[in-house]
Structures are given as structure tokens and as C-alpha cells.
Amino acid sequence: MKYRDIISEMTREEKASLMSGKDFWQTMDIERLGIPSIFLADGPHGIRKQAEAADHLGLNESIPATCFPTAATVANSWNEKLAMQMGVHLGKEAVDQKVNVLLGPGINMKRSPLAGRNFEYFSEDPYLAGKLAAGMIKGIQSQGISACVKHFAVNNQEERRMSIDTIVDERTLREIYLTAFEIAVKEGETKAVMSAYNMLNGEYTNENLHLMKEILRDEWHYDGVVVTDWGGSNDRVAGLIAGNELEMPTAAGETNQEIVTAIERGKIKEDVLDQCVDRLLDLIFTTEEAFNQEPKMVDKTAHHQMAQLVAEESIILLKNEANILPLQQDKKVAIIGDFAKETRYQGAGSSIVNPTFLDHPLDLLEEPELNSIGYEQGFDRYGKRSARKINKACALAKQADVVLLYIGLDEVTEAEGLDRQSMEIPANQIELLDALYEVNSNIVVVLSCGAAVEMPWITKVKGLVHAYLSGQAGAKAVQRIITGAVNPSGKLAETYPLQYEDTPAYHQFPGKEVSVEYREGPYIGYRYYDRADDVDVLFPFGYGLSYTTFAYSDMQLSKDGVTLNITNTGKVAGKEVVQLYVGCQSRAIFRPEKELKGFTKVALNAGETKKVTIRFDDKTFRYFNVKTNQWEIESADYKIMIGAASDDIRLEDTIFVEGTEAPLPYNKDTLPTYYSGKANQVSVEEFEALLGHKVPNPKWDRTKPLDYNDTIAQCQYAKGRFARFVFRLIKFSHKLLWKLGKRDTANLIMMSVYHMPFRGYARMTGGVINMPMVDGVLMIVNGHFFKGVRHVLRERKKLVKLNKDKGEFSTSKTGEGEVL
Incomplete structure (x- = not known):
């Protein structure tokens, strides 16, 4: 142990006291031994350190901090270096506010578009999420403090999140729901991990020995701290045995005594407690060093500009009919929509940031790039219908060459603790759009929301700019894109289905009572839509338009990776995301048609050509074998695909890879739906064949008395x-x-x-x-x-x-x- 000498001087009660918070945000201190408290603060996209009474729900205002774009937005940049730069800025602000542990990034998978916290998560793809998270973690921790990657693991719904039992097979768990965490731990070297509220296959995550010890500690060699989500401790002693050092917030000594009693009664050895104390002390002492340096004032303006840069690379152009964008200065523009006056820029809940500055679209109208003829609200933000507002908006639209319409989801629709009820934009906004279309068909929509929405109205708009939740400088970033000062380069990090009923988890989301079954297995997002031939999508994973065009050529394939040339064939400079997909050609083991295994973002001037190299890594060809209980490689031909989107493959070739010759893990006859890939309606019998055991009864037992974990x-x-x-x-x-x-x-x-x-x-x-x-x-x-x-x-x-x-x-x- 690193701090054996200090630990030897501590009483058993003092050691136990360190395992729970001092208050809502601080750890316990032991003054006589020089052990200080450290401060943990929410901060996936900005610091939320509260100056007044503490809460975990975002109710009380926090100290002003830069509100960067949310993770769902940053993911669309497909830029690891940019994520790292954002992390550096987050780390600087954390040091300035004396925050030791920044509680983020969040990297859970977007299993369903309706999951209420999707705006805080990167992607439906674990490789993309893991790489961006690792970059952000490196940036945060470069400033001497700690990131805290969350929520470990399979935390994919908000309803009953503190007690729902997630039922998932081992292979899907490893390949889909843990890979991003693996990358964050191994490559990002995060110093802290936050356990999730939910249960995993019958055990709370922070008590789950398979998850916490066998995978996190033994397999990934993680030696950092595990902290509970706030209020997420069930059995404190079981959590300690699993290696969960820190319970937050304070339990006022109640659970500390449970630890002491367990040791006295021989339930656990004191060495288990000592190991946990040692890891926590390392986090305390190493992060405290960040505050020993000469303090540097945070340049709020520079950080605001960084937030704008991140937004500019993350905003996506989804439609540009007849090249309506960028807007020409001679075009008269009508600005319509409540979100133009009060911008929608972040989600709600524990991640809410009190911004240092906040740009609103209307504040920018006086700038010469946009020839605005006026503004109308058009609709009520929270769904109330108003014919008067629509009529006034239409009157303005008649006078314009182009209508710039700001619509999206409101703050209470996308919030921690609640899942969305539908994928629809509020009806009053669509009524406005329909009315505007009747008087002026040149409509450009600026969409603001943190997750996928249905767009049956898309045929009535010529331009669609998706701002996602782009932070405090997002309005300026949008304006620079629609006026052509910036060439859009964002690409979707999630698939947009035509309708919610098309999604793979439609029949199994959310779990309403005891459990939620992940019957679709590994077929989430594009992995499902690629195999479901009869299901079209609105926008595929990886999709995004530019004001220029790119040509792919000269692909060269080797055992180490792939090289190719990419050329900007248009008239303006731009950035392109080159995406590497791999598909195993064997059908002995069921797999998606292709999976993202690499990407890079390339900046090119008009007419410029660059050579791009994407190397293979340890995740390129692997799959998890449930018979050998380890990662294996199947001997087979693998199709190597280079694309501009998951459905836009520009170059491809095939390579044979020698495998590990592991035994086949499945009986194909018992898993027909998984082998077909059409896994949105899997029977319970087939799911149990995949699991290897019976599923628990998903319904509450109405006859038994209610207990601690009931609601x-x-x-x-x-x-x-x-x-x-x-x-x-x-x-x-x-x-x-x-x-x-x-x-x-x-x-x-x-x-x-x-x-x-x-x-x-x-x-x-x-x-x-x-x-x-x-x-x-x-x-x-x-x-x-x-x-x-x-x-x-x-x-x-x-x-x-x-x-x-x-x-x-x-x-x-x-x-x-x-x-x-």
C-alpha cells in the first residue's frame, strides 16, 4: 500500500469515516493526520459548484462557470483532440473553483432515444464514446485534478433508475455497454469511476463483484477510486467488499458504523478497508497538489470562445436543399421561434451550469452577416397553442426571402430522472411550421435538443441545422454556420429513425417495475438498422453535410491498418470525418454487419489532398466469447470499409485475419433471431437461451410487504x-x-x-x-x-x-x- 504509514496511525473508526462523505459534496477530513477534505462537483460540460445550500438536482444556483456543449453535442465533432482541449478548459475551471473531482464525463450508451439523460451521453457506439471520453479525461486530469467517468454501468433509463434490475447477456455487456468504460480506464486513465444506481443481473452495480472486481480491478487493472452515485448505496458493507471506496453524500456516520461492526464481527477483514482507504488517500493527496501551484485567473472570454469553437465543430447540417445555406447577405430573413429569444443550450438536473455569458440568437441580429427583417415568437415554449402567435409569425414570414425557424425540445422534457414520453417535437411548433410553409416555403430550421426526434415535417423545410445543446456560445456558433463563416463539419453520433416504433428496444424500454430486459442484445443503433433490411432510417449514424464535397481514393490495406487519400473537391475549406468500419464475413457467430473501429477528422483547403492513416488496435477484430470468458478473434475474412457515414461507404477491401481458434460460443439453432439480426422482437425463450438462465419475473410481487428498495x-x-x-x-x-x-x-x-x-x-x-x-x-x-x-x-x-x-x-x- 502506498500510504501504509498513515493508515497504521488511524483508528478503525477514522478509516471507516473516510468511506462516506463529510457533507453533500466533500469527503471527510482527519485534521490530526493532515488528511484534508476534497470537493467533488458535477461537471460533464461545466463546473456546478454551489455557493448556497447543496442539492443534487440542479435547483440551487451554482458559481458561474463556462457552459460548454453537452456530451451529446461534443460527440458530433468526432474530434478527440477537441474533446481533450475542452477537458483542459474544464480542468482549469475546476482548479480555479477548488474542485478536486469533476463528476464526468458520462459515457452510457444511447440504447433508446427516449432515455431522459441522453443529452449527457456521447453516442450509441461504444468505440466513439470511449475515444472522446478518454480525450476529455486526459484534458481534465492534465490540470492535476480527477475526472470521474460515469455511470458504471448499463444505466440506460431514468424511470426507477435507483432500483431497476438490468438483465443483459455477458457478450452484449462486454461489447456494447462496457467497451467505452474500458477505453476510459485504460487509455484515459481516469482516477475515479462513479457506480450506477441500477442493479445488473440481480446485484446493485457497486456491490457486483463480477463488474467491480473481476472486470474493473482484475481485468482492466484499475487502481483508482469508485464513488457511488449520490444516494446510490444499498448495502454499504457489500459495496466495500466489491471495492467501492466512497459513498456520497454523507450518511452522518450511520454507514461508517456498519463497516466497523462488520469488521468486529468478522464479516470482512480490516485489510479490505485498508486497501480502500489507501486508494482514496491517493486521490485526495494527488488532486490536492493541483491547488499548491500559483493560482491562475480563468480567462472567461477565452473559455467562452473555446465553447464556441467546440459548438462550431459539433453542430450538424442535416439538410440543404437547393443550397439554401449559407444564407446570402442580400436575402431578407425572418427570425421566428421562442428558442431564438431564449436559447436552448443545456439539459436539466445535476448537470445544469450557471453560465458566465449566454448568447441568444436575437442578441446577434445587429451584426451585419444576417439581414434580419424582424422577429416573432411563433409558439409558446411549453406547448400551449396560440393562433395569434402563429398569425403574427406568418405575417412576418410573407415579407421574407427566408424564414429562420428555431424549434426543439424544452428544458423540462429532457431532464435527469425522467425519460421522454415520445420522440415528437411539441405539436404547437409543428402547427407553426405547417402554417409558415403555406406562406413561405424557404424555411431553414435550427433544431435544439439533446437526443433523436421524429421529423415527419422535414419535407417542408429546405435547410436543417441541428444545434443539439451547444452551450453558452451555441447561438453565435449557429449564426456563423448559417452565414458561411464556418463550414459545418459535425456528424451524427446516433441514428435518427423515422419513428420510435422502429427502434430495436421499442418493446423493452423502459423497464416499468422490477427489471428491464436487453433482449435486442448487441443490436443497438446502426448495428440493428444495418441488419433489419425492412427498416429505413431518417438519418444514419455518422451522417452530416458540408458546404463542400470530398472524394476518397487510393485505399491501401495492411495488417496494421488502412491508408487512403481524401480530397476536398469543392470551392471552400472544410473538415471531413473519415470513418473506419469492420465487418466479419463469417456467419458462425452472430454479429452486426459492420462496427465502427476507427475514425479521424481531416481539415482540407479547397482542392487539397491529404493522406489519411487509421491504424487497427486491440478492438478491431475482437469479440467476447462466453464459453472461454475472454476476448477472442474469429479466423475469417473481414471487410474493411471506409465511409463518410455508416450507410455511405466510399472504399472497401477484404483482409483475412488469423484467429484464436476458440470454440464456438452458441448453438445457432436456439438463437435464430440473433443470427438474422432482426432482434427487435425476441421471445423470452430465445433471450433466456442467450443468457443461459431464466429471466426474473419483471413484475412486482403485489402480495409481499414493501421494503427498502421499493418505491x-x-x-x-x-x-x-x-x-x-x-x-x-x-x-x-x-x-x-x-x-x-x-x-x-x-x-x-x-x-x-x-x-x-x-x-x-x-x-x-x-x-x-x-x-x-x-x-x-x-x-x-x-x-x-x-x-x-x-x-x-x-x-x-x-x-x-x-x-x-x-x-x-x-x-x-x-x-x-x-x-x-
């Missing part, structure tokens, strides 16, 4: 009348608040009350409620009202007395027990 939502089945009344009251309150327009509050009820497991009220309240009090609440819920109330009051009284005694002790003692 308020389940109180509809509770034996206690009071609990059933509370359930109906919460449902009514949510519906009423939503109708009154108080949607943030309505969402908060669903996230922090309705879907919160009962144990969460102890884990998330910083010691205000403890587990014995939760026991009393459960007595009430299960039909013992008066007994439960007495128990809650009795335990609350004990807790208050205990806290009072602790306070008196801490203020009356110092050093070796000397009285002040």
Missing part, C-alpha cells in the same frame, strides 16, 4: 390506507402542477419522490432521516400506522440526541482529549 410508486399496492392515500395525492399533485405550468416542480416530484426507493430517503438527506426511521415509515406503509408513527418519532428523538451529543463532544475536546 412510492408501489404504494398503490400497499396494505396501509395512508400509503395508498399518499400515492394518490402525489399522482394528483403531479398532474395539477403540470397543468398549471409548474413543470419543473412536477418533474421533481416524479424524480425525487415517486421513483425514489425508501432507502433513498436515508441516503439522500445527509442524516436528517436514518434507516431506523425508514423502518418506521415502512411500518406505516405496510398497514401498521400508529406503530410506525411511534417508531419514527422515537428514532427521530434518538437521532437528535445523538447529533447533539456529537456536537457537544466535538466542541469540548481537542487533540488527546484536552478540554478547551
Whole structure:
């Protein structure tokens, strides 16, 4: 151990105290041994360090920080170096605000377009997500502090996220849901990993020995810290055994005592605790060194410009009929849409950033590049219909050569803790678009949202610029793209289906009660659409237009990789993302038609040609074999494809690769759907054949008493009348608040009350409620009202007395027990 000497001087209680937070954002300190507290702060795309009362939901305002584009946006840049540069800027701001651990990036896969936190995640592809995350982590940690990659693992829905059991087969787990984390750990060398709330195949992730020890520690050789998601600890001792060092936020000493008791009773050896303490001390001491340097003032203007640069490379041109873009200066432009006045630039929840500056499209109208004739709101942001607003917008549109229409999803639709209900843009925005089309067909849409949406209206627009959630400088970046000052170079990091029903997880998302089954296996995103011949998509993975054109030629293939020439055949400079896909030609093992295995972004002047090299790596030909329980290579011909998008392959060749000659892992006859690739309606029997065991009952047992991991939502089945009344009251309150327009509050009820497991009220309240009090609440819920109330009051009284005694002790003692 690195800090054996310090650990040897610590009492068992002191060691246990380090395993839980001091408060909502800080770790515990031990002053007598020179062990300081360190600060952890949300920050996938900007620092959220709260100056006032702490919360985890984004309610209380934080210290101003640069709001960079969200991960869903950055992914569209396909630029590892740019992600690293953004990480450097994040790291500098973290140091400036005395933040030791920045809680990001988030790299969970986009299994379904409706997952509420998709705006915080990079891609549907693990290779792309992992590479961009590794770049960002390197940038953050170059400043001496730590990144914290999250949420480990298979955290792909928000509904019941703190207790849902994710059922996934081992191969899909490894190839799809863990590969990005593997890259982040091995290449990014992240110092911290955040465990997910959910269960994985029957065990909570931070207690899952297969995930935490066998894979993360033993296979990937990770020696950093694992921290729970806030309130995500179920069994503290089981988590410690699995190597989960830090529980956040504070449990006011309750779980520390559980650790001490477990050691005293021989349930765990003290060496397990010592190893965890050693890893946490390393994180504490190494990140504290970042603050020993001469402080440097953050140049807020320069960081704002960096946010703009990231946005400019990440915004995507999806449609440009008749070259309506870039807009010519002599064209009269009508600016329409509520998002033009109040820009939509980030998601909601724990990642919300208080920006240092904030550009709005209307603020930029006075600049000469855009010949604006005026602005109309056109629609209400939160869906209320208004014929008056539409009529005024149409009157303005009649006077214009081009209509620039800003539409998208609002802030309460894309939020942590809630999944979206549909892939549709609000109806009042589409009504506006339809009306505008009748008076002026030259419409350019600027779309702002953090995930895929349906676009049945796309035939009525000539131009479509997808800004995603492009941060505080996004409005300026969009303007520079639509006026031609910047040539768009973003490419989609996710597939856009024609309709939600076409998505591979449609029948299995979200899990509503006990579990969610990943029956589609490895066929997510383009991996599914490539094999499902009868399912067309709106925009394929990797797609994006430019104001110039590119030609691919002279492909040369070797055992080490591929080289080719790429030429800018247009009249303006531009950047192209060259994408490498690999497809195994054997059918002995079911696989996608092709998988992304490399990419690079190339800047080219008009007429310029460059030679591009993309090297193969250890992930190019591998698959996970469930019989040998390790990565193998199949002896076969492999098609090597170079494309401008997943469905736009420009060059291809074939190479034979000698494999590892592992035994075949599957009986083909039992898995016909997986071998066909049309895996959107897999039977439970076939899924169980893939898993190798029965799936758990996905429904709640309505007959059993509710316990710690049940939720308020389940109180509809509770034996206690009071609990059933509370359930109906919460449902009514949510519906009423939503109708009154108080949607943030309505969402908060669903996230922090309705879907919160009962144990969460102890884990998330910083010691205000403890587990014995939760026991009393459960007595009430299960039909013992008066007994439960007495128990809650009795335990609350004990807790208050205990806290009072602790306070008196801490203020009356110092050093070796000397009285002040």
C-alpha cells in the first residue's frame, strides 16, 4: 500500500469515516493526520459548484462557470483532440473553483432515444464514446485534478433508475455497454469511476463483484477510486467488499458504523478497508497538489470562445436543399421561434451550469452577416397553442426571402430522472411550421435538443441545422454556420429513425417495475438498422453535410491498418470525418454487419489532398466469447470499409485475419433471431437461451410487504390506507402542477419522490432521516400506522440526541482529549 504509514496511525473508526462523505459534496477530513477534505462537483460540460445550500438536482444556483456543449453535442465533432482541449478548459475551471473531482464525463450508451439523460451521453457506439471520453479525461486530469467517468454501468433509463434490475447477456455487456468504460480506464486513465444506481443481473452495480472486481480491478487493472452515485448505496458493507471506496453524500456516520461492526464481527477483514482507504488517500493527496501551484485567473472570454469553437465543430447540417445555406447577405430573413429569444443550450438536473455569458440568437441580429427583417415568437415554449402567435409569425414570414425557424425540445422534457414520453417535437411548433410553409416555403430550421426526434415535417423545410445543446456560445456558433463563416463539419453520433416504433428496444424500454430486459442484445443503433433490411432510417449514424464535397481514393490495406487519400473537391475549406468500419464475413457467430473501429477528422483547403492513416488496435477484430470468458478473434475474412457515414461507404477491401481458434460460443439453432439480426422482437425463450438462465419475473410481487428498495410508486399496492392515500395525492399533485405550468416542480416530484426507493430517503438527506426511521415509515406503509408513527418519532428523538451529543463532544475536546 502506498500510504501504509498513515493508515497504521488511524483508528478503525477514522478509516471507516473516510468511506462516506463529510457533507453533500466533500469527503471527510482527519485534521490530526493532515488528511484534508476534497470537493467533488458535477461537471460533464461545466463546473456546478454551489455557493448556497447543496442539492443534487440542479435547483440551487451554482458559481458561474463556462457552459460548454453537452456530451451529446461534443460527440458530433468526432474530434478527440477537441474533446481533450475542452477537458483542459474544464480542468482549469475546476482548479480555479477548488474542485478536486469533476463528476464526468458520462459515457452510457444511447440504447433508446427516449432515455431522459441522453443529452449527457456521447453516442450509441461504444468505440466513439470511449475515444472522446478518454480525450476529455486526459484534458481534465492534465490540470492535476480527477475526472470521474460515469455511470458504471448499463444505466440506460431514468424511470426507477435507483432500483431497476438490468438483465443483459455477458457478450452484449462486454461489447456494447462496457467497451467505452474500458477505453476510459485504460487509455484515459481516469482516477475515479462513479457506480450506477441500477442493479445488473440481480446485484446493485457497486456491490457486483463480477463488474467491480473481476472486470474493473482484475481485468482492466484499475487502481483508482469508485464513488457511488449520490444516494446510490444499498448495502454499504457489500459495496466495500466489491471495492467501492466512497459513498456520497454523507450518511452522518450511520454507514461508517456498519463497516466497523462488520469488521468486529468478522464479516470482512480490516485489510479490505485498508486497501480502500489507501486508494482514496491517493486521490485526495494527488488532486490536492493541483491547488499548491500559483493560482491562475480563468480567462472567461477565452473559455467562452473555446465553447464556441467546440459548438462550431459539433453542430450538424442535416439538410440543404437547393443550397439554401449559407444564407446570402442580400436575402431578407425572418427570425421566428421562442428558442431564438431564449436559447436552448443545456439539459436539466445535476448537470445544469450557471453560465458566465449566454448568447441568444436575437442578441446577434445587429451584426451585419444576417439581414434580419424582424422577429416573432411563433409558439409558446411549453406547448400551449396560440393562433395569434402563429398569425403574427406568418405575417412576418410573407415579407421574407427566408424564414429562420428555431424549434426543439424544452428544458423540462429532457431532464435527469425522467425519460421522454415520445420522440415528437411539441405539436404547437409543428402547427407553426405547417402554417409558415403555406406562406413561405424557404424555411431553414435550427433544431435544439439533446437526443433523436421524429421529423415527419422535414419535407417542408429546405435547410436543417441541428444545434443539439451547444452551450453558452451555441447561438453565435449557429449564426456563423448559417452565414458561411464556418463550414459545418459535425456528424451524427446516433441514428435518427423515422419513428420510435422502429427502434430495436421499442418493446423493452423502459423497464416499468422490477427489471428491464436487453433482449435486442448487441443490436443497438446502426448495428440493428444495418441488419433489419425492412427498416429505413431518417438519418444514419455518422451522417452530416458540408458546404463542400470530398472524394476518397487510393485505399491501401495492411495488417496494421488502412491508408487512403481524401480530397476536398469543392470551392471552400472544410473538415471531413473519415470513418473506419469492420465487418466479419463469417456467419458462425452472430454479429452486426459492420462496427465502427476507427475514425479521424481531416481539415482540407479547397482542392487539397491529404493522406489519411487509421491504424487497427486491440478492438478491431475482437469479440467476447462466453464459453472461454475472454476476448477472442474469429479466423475469417473481414471487410474493411471506409465511409463518410455508416450507410455511405466510399472504399472497401477484404483482409483475412488469423484467429484464436476458440470454440464456438452458441448453438445457432436456439438463437435464430440473433443470427438474422432482426432482434427487435425476441421471445423470452430465445433471450433466456442467450443468457443461459431464466429471466426474473419483471413484475412486482403485489402480495409481499414493501421494503427498502421499493418505491412510492408501489404504494398503490400497499396494505396501509395512508400509503395508498399518499400515492394518490402525489399522482394528483403531479398532474395539477403540470397543468398549471409548474413543470419543473412536477418533474421533481416524479424524480425525487415517486421513483425514489425508501432507502433513498436515508441516503439522500445527509442524516436528517436514518434507516431506523425508514423502518418506521415502512411500518406505516405496510398497514401498521400508529406503530410506525411511534417508531419514527422515537428514532427521530434518538437521532437528535445523538447529533447533539456529537456536537457537544466535538466542541469540548481537542487533540488527546484536552478540554478547551
